[in-house]
Amino acid sequence: MPSSALLDKAAKSKYMDLETFGITQAMYIWIDGSGESLRCKTRSLEKEPKDISDLPVWNFDGSSTGQAEGSNSDCFLKPCAMFNDPFRGAPNKLVLCEVLSYKMEPVATNKRQTCQEVMARVKDDHPWFGIEQEYTLLDVDGHPFGWPKQGFPGPQGPYYCAVGTGNVYGREVVEAHYRACIYAGITISGTNAEVMPAQWEFQVGPCEGIKMGDHLWMARFLLHRVCEDFGVVASFDPKPMNGDWNGAGCHCNYSTEKMRLPGGFDEINNAVEKLSKRHNYHIQAYDPQGGKDNMRRLTGLHETSSIFDFSSGVANRQASIRIPRHVGEEKCGYLEDRRPSSNCDPYTVTEVIARTTILNEEGDVVLKLNC
Numbered sequence: 001m002p003s004s005a006l007l008d009k010a011a012k013s014k015y016m017d018l019e020t021f022g023i024t025q026a027m028y029i030w031i032d033g034s035g036e037s038l039r040c041k042t043r044s045l046e047k048e049p050k051d052i053s054d055l056p057v058w059n060f061d062g063s064s065t066g067q068a069e070g071s072n073s074d075c076f077l078k079p080c081a082m083f084n085d086p087f088r089g090a091p092n093k094l095v096l097c098e099v100l101s102y103k104m105e106p107v108a109t110n111k112r113q114t115c116q117e118v119m120a121r122v123k124d125d126h127p128w129f130g131i132e133q134e135y136t137l138l139d140v141d142g143h144p145f146g147w148p149k150q151g152f153p154g155p156q157g158p159y160y161c162a163v164g165t166g167n168v169y170g171r172e173v174v175e176a177h178y179r180a181c182i183y184a185g186i187t188i189s190g191t192n193a194e195v196m197p198a199q200w201e202f203q204v205g206p207c208e209g210i211k212m213g214d215h216l217w218m219a220r221f222l223l224h225r226v227c228e229d230f231g232v233v234a235s236f237d238p239k240p241m242n243g244d245w246n247g248a249g250c251h252c253n254y255s256t257e258k259m260r261l262p263g264g265f266d267e268i269n270n271a272v273e274k275l276s277k278r279h280n281y282h283i284q285a286y287d288p289q290g291g292k293d294n295m296r297r298l299t300g301l302h303e304t305s306s307i308f309d310f311s312s313g314v315a316n317r318q319a320s321i322r323i324p325r326h327v328g329e330e331k332c333g334y335l336e337d338r339r340p341s342s343n344c345d346p347y348t349v350t351e352v353i354a355r356t357t358i359l360n361e362e363g364d365v366v367l368k369l370n371c
Contacts, residue, residue, distance in 0.1 A: 025092040033066020035109040035288040048091040055079035076100040081214040086180040115347035119209035126257040129212035130205030134248035137170040138233040144198040169198040195246040213347035238341040239296035247297035248342035255334035264332035271357040279310040287341035
């Protein structure tokens with residue numbers, strides 16, 4: 001077991017109550033070279049930043065995060081979104097950053113910049129996104145939290161939205177994360193236990209445009225930090241356990257202003273038709289490995305569609321695109337793209353949806369999944 005998991009967390013509290021004499025601690029947070037993991041470091045500011053423009057550009061060793069070579073290792077952190085810090089309290093801040101190379105250009109895993117460019121082009125359509133982030137709590141040994149160490153819990157069935165000892169694993173983490181998100185200023189809209197024991201979901205949104213990616217990445221960071229305090233691990237692996245167990249997705253609910261207005265069902269159907277013609281393109285964009293991670297999850301079983309086929313339907317959780325039943329009845333609202341994996345980059349997901357459904361980009365790709 002890592003020694004950090006054995007530290008007395010309560011011992012820190014007396015230090016956190018010390019006077020800081022006007023100094024604000026700003027924790028800079030960024031996506032590393034994996035495109036999945038987050039890194040962070042903190043600097044002192046002489047006054048509380050009121051706007052993102054008050055935060056200076058900073059740098060770090062990109063060779064230690066898979067984002068630069070050792071011979072030219074400096075990368076730059078460009079602040080792009082600021083949140084309240086629920087761990088240190090006011091006036092301290094959490095700062096989400098884009099990563100730039102020594103040439104001040106986006107590195108390969110900086111997907112935010114192109115997403116922001118697309119969202120600027122479609123701003124008059126007012127695209128709203130709401131993402132359902134599923135994850136699995138693990139013990140420090142990598143085994144699902146609360147599962148028997150030499151076996152498995154009972155079959156799936158009693159765990160979804162469950163209550164009661166033996167049905168729920170890790171609610172303390174979930175409640176702490178929820179409050180941390182609210183304090184930080186994240187647009188978190190709900191949470192629930194999922195089908196597999198120790199699997200949970202939280203929902204972020206609705207967010208318009210680039211805010212969807214900003215808020216989901218920061219919510220993921222907060223989850224990892226909360227898990228530190230409880231000595232457990234949050235996994236975004238889309239299929240953490242083989243066998244008859246549900247995987248983890250990142251379903252993306254999406255609408256434009258026209259879809260939300262009365263009579264918007266035709267716009268929803270038009271969007272579904274456009275998405276159907278670029279299925280492989282979207283699959284490739286919906287996990288960091290170009291579809292290889294999702295291939296373990298999108299099998300047509302466990303409330304998923306097949307990775308190889310596009311499908312849609314009202315209230316169908318085995319379809320690529322689900323139209324909620326109330327949307328079908330009210331003839332306006334939104335659609336749910338159920339294909340993104342739990343470890344997807346929300347900047348990429350929202351960008352390609354906007355490209356296909358609003359900018360009317362066309363053309364598909366051939367998947368290279370080595371299956």
